[in-house]
Amino acid sequence: MTLKNRLNPFKNIQEQIDKAANFLSLTPGVREFLKMPMRELSVSIPVKMDDGKIKIFKGFRVQYNDARGPCKGGVRFHPAEDINTIRALASWMTWKCALVDIPFGGAKGGIICNPKELSRNELEKLSRGYIDRIYDLIGPEKDIPAPDVYTNSQVMAWMMDEYSKLRGYNCPGVITGKPLSLGGSQGRHDATARGGVFAVREAAKHLNIDLSSATVAIQGYGNAGSWMAILMRDLFGSKIIAISDSKGGIYCEKGLDPREVLKYKNQTGSVRGFPLAESVSNEELWELKVDIICPAALENCITKENVHKINARVIAELANGPTAPEADEILFNKNIFVIPDFLCNAGGVIVSYFEWVQNLYGYPWGEETVYKRLDKKISWTFQEVLALSIKNKVDMRIAAYMIALTRVVEAMKLRGWIN
Numbered sequence: 001m002t003l004k005n006r007l008n009p010f011k012n013i014q015e016q017i018d019k020a021a022n023f024l025s026l027t028p029g030v031r032e033f034l035k036m037p038m039r040e041l042s043v044s045i046p047v048k049m050d051d052g053k054i055k056i057f058k059g060f061r062v063q064y065n066d067a068r069g070p071c072k073g074g075v076r077f078h079p080a081e082d083i084n085t086i087r088a089l090a091s092w093m094t095w096k097c098a099l100v101d102i103p104f105g106g107a108k109g110g111i112i113c114n115p116k117e118l119s120r121n122e123l124e125k126l127s128r129g130y131i132d133r134i135y136d137l138i139g140p141e142k143d144i145p146a147p148d149v150y151t152n153s154q155v156m157a158w159m160m161d162e163y164s165k166l167r168g169y170n171c172p173g174v175i176t177g178k179p180l181s182l183g184g185s186q187g188r189h190d191a192t193a194r195g196g197v198f199a200v201r202e203a204a205k206h207l208n209i210d211l212s213s214a215t216v217a218i219q220g221y222g223n224a225g226s227w228m229a230i231l232m233r234d235l236f237g238s239k240i241i242a243i244s245d246s247k248g249g250i251y252c253e254k255g256l257d258p259r260e261v262l263k264y265k266n267q268t269g270s271v272r273g274f275p276l277a278e279s280v281s282n283e284e285l286w287e288l289k290v291d292i293i294c295p296a297a298l299e300n301c302i303t304k305e306n307v308h309k310i311n312a313r314v315i316a317e318l319a320n321g322p323t324a325p326e327a328d329e330i331l332f333n334k335n336i337f338v339i340p341d342f343l344c345n346a347g348g349v350i351v352s353y354f355e356w357v358q359n360l361y362g363y364p365w366g367e368e369t370v371y372k373r374l375d376k377k378i379s380w381t382f383q384e385v386l387a388l389s390i391k392n393k394v395d396m397r398i399a400a401y402m403i404a405l406t407r408v409v410e411a412m413k414l415r416g417w418i419n
């Protein structure tokens with residue numbers, strides 16, 4: 001059983017919404033509205049495989065709530081994908097966009113597939129086939145997909161091209177996370193991690209942690225996790241002592257060179273076996289005594305079963321939904337500071353928003369502008385959440401939900417959807 005299958009992340013998020021709603025005077029009807037997606041589409045995508053046989057792939061697009069603007073959210077390719085995970089991810093996108101105050105609602109999509117088993121040709125056909133199926137639902141003013149687990153800028157390029165062909169003209173603003181030469185934004189490649197690094201810097205200031213001597217462990221070494229490791233070392237000089245991926249992990253007390261580990265993973269398919277490092281399992285990684293631990297893989301990896309073993313001072317949630325609700329309370333009581341996912345990983349959607357704005361204007365920004373504006377958004381939001389959490393004596397997650405729910409409810413009221 002994979003980590004993500006152990007619990008239903010959509011149930012988790014409904015529980016999180018309820019917890020925060022207890023601090024707001026929301027009627028039962030409004031609460032129910034906030035806990036359900038607005039629209040869901042389930043699709044079947046036929047792909048002619050390289051051996052000539054037809055294979056049918058199942059996919060989804062969930063539009064959770066668009067009260068604050070067009071829907072926004074990534075597309076995930078994963079063999080264990082399911083509708084409840086996509087619902088949960090679409091819900092998190094809604095709260096994330098509201099929390100960092102960008103004019104988007106939330107959505108998410110996914111295809112049940114194992115991209116590691118597909119040829120480039122099959123992957124392209126699947127990406128285009130998905131867009132053919134969800135074409136009516138998406139558009140620069142309707143719903144804007146982006147990359148997520150096991151999708152990348154090449155997949156986004158195919159998807160944007162397919163949509164543009166169907167429209168009959170170029171529509172760069174329909175997809176974000178595109179390659180630079182097709183209207184992508186400077187700084188999008190590392191935006192999720194960079195936003196996480198800015199959030200960690202703010203947490204370190206609050207907790208008096210010196211990041212230049214801090215130790216860091218990273219679970220998941222894809223786009224988010226690898227850039228997190230690289231930037232923590234490059235910007236602050238922090239020591240990355242452990243890294244894992246789906247096949248297992250590595251540990252080195254003296255510190256790992258994250259760029260060398262990435263090179264090794266790209267060559268061999270895993271971080272495991274990296275020269276001069278000891279092996280650790282994904283479970284052992286949680287037990288390491290570190291200043292900062294960063295889940296950057298899938299949902300539900302910190303549960304009531306392993307939360308007692310966590311020895312970190314800060315959990316920087318780059319992954320969506322890594323902590324189950326019952327573990328949250330235990331972490332709060334243990335005084336472990338959690339930077340909640342929809343704040344910690346918001347850098348990705350913030351720069352996606354910048355990309356969309358640049359596409360609509362047809363005027364690209366420089367890297368410095370992107371980084372400066374990203375830093376401002378994350379730092380400002382972090383301080384707002386921190387102040388509310390201190391005021392109400394609640395954890396950062398509940399405080400973040402209180403802000404996000406209030407903004408979405410206000411938009412729904414102004415539109416006349418609710419009283």
Ligand code: NAD
Pocket residue numbers: 003147148149150151192219220221222223224225244245246247282296297298299318319320345346348349
């Ligand atoms: P990715 O596909 O680039 O990398 C995922 C990594 O997780 C891989 O290294 C994989 O080996 C590892 N992994 C998978 N299962 C694992 C397991 N059971 N234990 C340990 N490692 C495991 O994906 P990504 O884009 O880096 O996304 C990672 C997380 O960050 C996801 O939760 C995603 O929703 C979230 N996120 C990503 C972005 C983004 O812009 N990429 C934005 C916001 C949130």
